[in-house]
Amino acid sequence: MAPAHSIAQKQKGKNSASKLKDAEYYFTEGEKYFILEDYSKALVLFQKSLDIAPDNATVHYKMAQIYAAGQEMDKALINIKKALESEPSNKYFYVLAGEIYTQIGDFKNAAATYEEMTSSIENTDQYLFELAAIYLYQQDYDKAVEVYDRIEKHYGPNEDVIGQKQKIYLKNNDFDQALLEGQKLIDLYPEEEEFVLNQAEVLLTNNKSKEARALLENFSQENPENSMKSRLVLSELDRKEGDMEGAINNIEIAFKDPSLDIEEKIQILAEYRVTMTPEELKHSGVKLAELLVEAHPEIADSHIIYADILQTVGELAKAKNAYLKSLELDQSNFAVWQNVLQIYSQQNKTDSVLMLSNQALELFPNQGSLYYFNGYANLRKQNYQEAVYALEQGKRLSSSNLSLVSAFNAMLGDAYNGTEQFAKSDKAYEAALDFDPENYAILNNYSYFLALRKDRLEDAEKMAAKTVKNNPNNPTYLDTYAWVLFTNGKYKEAKKIIEQAIDTGEVTAVFHEHYGDILYKLGQIDAAVKQWQKAKEMNPKSELIDKKIADRKLYE
Structure with a gap:
């Protein structure tokens, strides 16, 4: 028979082994629930395992993971510390x-x-990368550099690491070290323009433009096909130094490369458009825009900036064609439609204004300015009803723009007069003058139509007189004033004013016809017929002119 204490020891050993087996079982079951992401059950089982075997590092690690995922950081920290105490390797x-x-x-x-x-x-x-990031976050730059040096020692030169070190040196105003790091990148990747540009930027920031220029020029010579951005920087250096010829030469080389970002080119052109003299813009600016279009013919924006520059230098026909080309590629730019319509208006191409404004309104039916152009064109073509519709629509859409509303009212005065809706015509003119009482074009038209209607002649005369007083050499305004005076029976005064209009040299058939009418009222029949004949020579289709000449009599 064995001694009693030996039996007790064996029994204790059996109990210990049984407990460890239980601990292992709870851990295994907990791991199953951990994998299934049922963390609450996993925690219960892990805790049971720890109750039996409290020094199990792996169980503490697993519990720390669960607590960390649930943002219970205090508990997570307690468990991970215990895990490290038990297993520090x-x-x-x-x-x-x-x-x-x-x-x-x-x-x-x-x-x-x-x-x-x-x-x-x-x-x-x-994990040195995480360590370096922590030092960077703490702004402990010296230690961060030490860690990056360890990384380089282990892994060799690395673009990101060298870049981070350079940034640190620049923050610490250690210019020389920053340049050394930048040179490392250039030596590692001698054909990478990005690193040359970064190095040049560091040099320029520290007023080392001569060294930056040498670096960029050397790279451009050795890499002619891969140095377009360097050319742009060189161009900017030339421009700042007043060497426009050098600037243009460098930028032209860059602009010929279709791989260079078009947005960057457009930004440069936009700056040049503002800073160039008119003469420089006419030659160099246009040339650069042409190169842009040649390099990017399928990009609408290239044609737009080309057209913008052409319009600025007065090349309206070419500008119009460039804008139209951009619309073939992309019809979504509302400003382009406006610009083309403006050019057509300046060129007095009324049919084109009407056609294009109709097209634009299909795409932008809520843009008041398009109705302005459409109303203007219809008015010019004497499509008065269509003009009224377009102008009223545009006025409604432009209610917040009082200046534009006034312009609509001015044309509505003309359009309603054409439809013989005289009350509406007067109301529109009055509204326009309320906003801009010194608008002489409105005063002229308003007074002229009142005279034609023989209505409110005193008001018409006041408006016409005011207009001529402030515009004494405007032949149109002089003719209107003369006609108002004529309608008011003031023939001698009318004769004096119409002769002033004719003396300006900018004469139309209407001027001569009005002059003839005035002379007739003054009893100068031969002189009147002579003026009517001149009117007929300038405009054979003038209403009643043949009858006036044939009968030597005024018909109104």
Whole structure:
């Protein structure tokens, strides 16, 4: 028979083994629920395992993972610390500890954790990047550089690492070290323009334009097909130094390259458009825009900036064609439609204004300015009803733009007069004059139509007199004033004014016809017929002119 204490020891050993087996069982079951992401059940089972085997590092690690995922950072930290105490050589425990410290903002301990791990455990150098990031966040730049140096020692030169070191040196105003790091990148990648440009920027920022120019010129010579952005920087340096010829030469080379970003080119052209003299813009600006179009013929914006510059230098026909080309590629730019309509208006191409404004209104039915152009064209073509419709629509849509509303009212005065809706015509004119009482074009038209209607002649005369007083050499305004005076029976005064109009040299058939009518009223029949004949020579289709000449008599 064995001694009693030996039996007790055996029984104790059996109990210990049984407990460890239970602990293993609870851990395994907990792991199943962990995988299924049923973390609450997993925690219960892990805790049961720990109650039996409290020093199990893996169980503490798993619990720390669960608590960290649930943002219970205090509990997560307690468990990961216990895991590390039990097993200080497990890199995964360090990584989780570092992540937890980082999340709670304890960067000092986070850095210490990564430092200890990378110093004591092999094959953990990849975590030096996290360590460097933590030092950067803390603005501990010296330690960050030390870590980046360790990374370079382990992995060799690295673009991102060198770039980060350069940024640090620049923040610390260590210009020389920043340049050394930049040169490393150029030496590593001698054909990469990006690194040359970065180095040039550092030099320029520190007033080393001569060195920057030399660097860029050298790179451009050695890499003629891959130096377009360098050419742009060189062009800008030339421009700042007053060497416009050099600037244009460099920028032309860059603009010929279709791979260079078109937005960058357009931005440069936009700046040149503002800073160039009119003569420079007419030659160099237009040339650059032409090169842009040649390099990017299928991009609407290239044609638009070309057209903008052409319009600025007065090349309206070419500008119009360039705008129209852009619309073939992209009809969505409302400003382009407006610009083409403006050019057609300046060229007095009324049919084109009417056609294009109708097309534009199909795409932009809520743009008041399009109705302005459409109403203007219909008015010019004496399509008075269509003009009224377009102008009223545009006025309604432009209610917040009082200046544009006034312009609509001015044309509505003409349009309603054409439809013989005289009350509406007068109301529109009055509204326009309320906004702009010194608008002489409105005063002229209003007074002229009143005279034609023989209505409110005193008001008409006041408006016409005011207009001529402030525009004494305008032949149209002089003719209107003369006609108002004629209608008011003031023939001698009318004769004096119409002769002033004719003396300006800008004469129409209407002027001579009016002059003839005035002379007739003054009893100068032969002189009147002579003026009517001149009117007929200038406009054979003038109403009643043949009858006036044949009968030597005034017909009104």
